[in-house]
Amino acid sequence: MSSTDFDVKKFQDKLKEEFGKVMDDGKVPPSTPEPAEPKEPLFKKVEPVSNRGKISFGTLHSQVNIPSDKNIYISKKDVYKDDHWHEDVRGFIPEKMDGWGIDPDLLLIIHQSWTLKKPLQITGYPGASKDYTIRYYCSVHRIPYFMDIGMDDKTPHDIVGSYIPQGGGEYFHEIKPLYLLGLHGGVYVDSEPYVNPSSVNFCKQRLTDSDRVLYLSGCPDPQKIAMVVNPEFAIMATTNVRGTGDNVDQYSATLNQDISSINRYALFYHADYLNPSLEIQLLTNKFPTLEPRLIKKLVQMGNLVRQAWKQRTVELPWSVRQLLSWADSCVRYNEPVTGFKECYFNVLNEVEQDELRKHWRDVDFEEYKL
Numbered sequence: 001m002s003s004t005d006f007d008v009k010k011f012q013d014k015l016k017e018e019f020g021k022v023m024d025d026g027k028v029p030p031s032t033p034e035p036a037e038p039k040e041p042l043f044k045k046v047e048p049v050s051n052r053g054k055i056s057f058g059t060l061h062s063q064v065n066i067p068s069d070k071n072i073y074i075s076k077k078d079v080y081k082d083d084h085w086h087e088d089v090r091g092f093i094p095e096k097m098d099g100w101g102i103d104p105d106l107l108l109i110i111h112q113s114w115t116l117k118k119p120l121q122i123t124g125y126p127g128a129s130k131d132y133t134i135r136y137y138c139s140v141h142r143i144p145y146f147m148d149i150g151m152d153d154k155t156p157h158d159i160v161g162s163y164i165p166q167g168g169g170e171y172f173h174e175i176k177p178l179y180l181l182g183l184h185g186g187v188y189v190d191s192e193p194y195v196n197p198s199s200v201n202f203c204k205q206r207l208t209d210s211d212r213v214l215y216l217s218g219c220p221d222p223q224k225i226a227m228v229v230n231p232e233f234a235i236m237a238t239t240n241v242r243g244t245g246d247n248v249d250q251y252s253a254t255l256n257q258d259i260s261s262i263n264r265y266a267l268f269y270h271a272d273y274l275n276p277s278l279e280i281q282l283l284t285n286k287f288p289t290l291e292p293r294l295i296k297k298l299v300q301m302g303n304l305v306r307q308a309w310k311q312r313t314v315e316l317p318w319s320v321r322q323l324l325s326w327a328d329s330c331v332r333y334n335e336p337v338t339g340f341k342e343c344y345f346n347v348l349n350e351v352e353q354d355e356l357r358k359h360w361r362d363v364d365f366e367e368y369k370l
Contacts (some may be wrong), residue, residue, distance in 0.1 A: 002356075011335065012343035017038075017187075018370060033364075036356065044081055044295065049344055051088040052362060054093075054178065074221050075260050076324055079142060080139050080142040080143060081139065081142070082142055084142075084369065085144055085184065085186070086184035086185075088180050089144040089145070089153060089180050089184045089185065089186050092142060092144035092146050092177065092181070093138070093139075093142055093143065093144050093145070093184055094135050094138050094139040094145050095134045095139060096139050096140065097132075097135065097139045097140075098286075100127065102133055102136060103128075103129065103133065103227065103271065103272075103274060103278075105269075106122070106129070106130075106133050106269055107133055107136075107137060109122075109267055109269045110137050110236070111132060111135055111137065113233050113234055113236055113267055114137070114141075114187065115276075117212070117231070117232075117233070117234050118234075118266035118267050119207070119208040119234075119235050119236065119237070119264065119265045119266055119267065120234075120235075120236045120237070120266070120267040120268070120269065120270075121236070121237040121239065121242070121265040121267070121268050121269075122237070122238045122239070122269045122270075122271050122278060123238075123239050123268070123269070123271070124133075124240070124270050124271030124272060125240070125272065125273060126235075126267075126317045126319060127273075127317055127318065127320060127321060127322070128242055128271040128272060128273055128274075128276070128319070128321020129230075129271065129320055130188060130238040130271045131147055131191060131238050134147075134187065134189055134236055134238070136271070137149070137187075138187050139291065142183075143186060143187055144181060144185065144186030145186060145187045145189065146177040146178070146181060146186065146187075146188055146189065146225055147191050148177065148188065148189065148190055149187040149191045149192060150180065150191060150192035150194065150195030150196045151195060151196065152161070152195055152196070152197065153197075154196050154197060154200050155199070155200065156199055156203040156215075156218070157195075157217065157218060158176065158177045158200070158269065159176050159200060159203065160173045160176055160178060160203065160214065160215075160216050160217060161179055161216075162174045162218065162333060163218050163220060178204070179214070179216070179227075180215070180265055181233055182207070182227060182229040182230065182233055183206055183212045183227070183229070183230060185230040185231070185232030185233050186232070186233060186234075187234050187235075187236060188233070188234070188235050188236070189235070189236050189237070190204065190235065190237040190238070191237075191238050191239070192240065192241060193237070193239065194236050197337050199217075201213050202215075203212060203217050204235070205264060206226070207229065207235045208263060208265055208266075210234060211226065211228070212228060212229050212233070213226045213228055213229070213324075214226070215225045216230055233302065237265065249254075249259035252308045258368070264335075272321075273303075273306055274320065276299050276300070276303060279299045279302070279320070279323060280295055280299050282323075282324075283295045283298065283299070283323070283324075285329070286324065286327070287327045287330075287331055288330060290327060290330060290331065294330065294336070295327070297336075297363050297364075298323065298327055298330070298336070299323070300363050301320050301359060301360065301363045302322070302323050302326075303318075304359040304362065304363065305318040305344070305356065305359070306318050308355060308356070308359065313352065313355045314348060314352045314355060314356065315348075315352070316344065316347060316348065322343045322344055325339070325342075326337075326339045326340055326344070327342045329342060329343065329369050335368055335370070336365055336368055337365075337368050337370055341370075345370070355368050356370070
């Protein structure tokens with residue numbers, strides 16, 4: 001067949017029939033790659049089930065709103081009855097507390113620590129409600145609670161008690177809260193543990209391991225020197241410091257910390273100061289007689305103080321406690337100056353006071369001069 005017998009039109013029609021499209025010159029366009037198969041999701045969507053929901057027991061927890069996307073991860077459990085606990089630890093159950101100044105994400109991780117019995121370390125700024133939130137959680141759920149504050153002269157006997165010889169035998173004398181909670185259950189809060197000598201921290205170290213053992217230093221019976229703690233025992237640590245040296249930020253360590261102790265915690269949380277909207281809500285709930293415009297100025301001034309502290313123009317941090325004290329003084333004095341001086345300003349030096357007078361003018365307390 002000669003070249004003149006080749007029918008280009010028929011050829012193009014055939015290509016079009018087979019491939020759907022041809023170029024003007026009769027060539028088949030470059031094929032486009034097939035779209036990639038969609039990847040399987042990393043996680044299946046979890047639907048809420050009947051035994052899960054918000055932490056909302058009584059009126060206290062109603063003040064704390066857990067983010068809706070995290071509700072499904074919170075098992076809803078009944079509040080313990082006080083007589084659920086051994087009589088030796090019932091006295092450690094805190095009185096019911098107001099849910100002021102509660103970070104919902106912090107409350108969530110405390111709930112996970114207690115429910116799963118995983119050790120938790122909360123690090124963050126002074127006055128960020130670290131210890132308060134744990135105690136609040138225990139007060140609502142009626143769980144024995146004890147906070148042990150770190151001291152550089154503490155010994156292992158100060159946390160587990162001492163063995164004193166008597167009548168040819170040995171008996172356990174001066175039983176301490178950690179031993180009682182380990183034996184009968186509850187929440188033990190290790191506040192500023194890295195101030196303690198290493199011997200004290202090593203005594204507690206295995207509590208953060210999966211075997212959950214309390215080392216009873218000085219126990220003469222080798223069969224009893226390592227006590228497996230109660231299934232309803234949880235340990236949590238709160239600290240302003242972190243790391244192994246003195247970095248530049250205000251919550252870094254000034255003493256070397258034992259990495260093996262830090263590494264054993266399963267859960268970590270950095271507690272920042274509350275969102276201003278939560279602080280406004282807090283003051284509005286606790287001090288209904290204060291004007292909303294004044295409340296916003298109190299919160300704004302407090303956050304400027306925090307910024308000054310972070311920038312090292314003042315040495316004293318500003319906590320929720322000071323904000324509440326100031327608001328209470330505003331109710332009593334019916335003006336803001338006296339209360340601010342009493343709860344914070346008077347402790348500063350002259351240079352720091354001059355710095356805060358600038359912020360005072362920025363907030364504009366109008367006729368009230370600092």
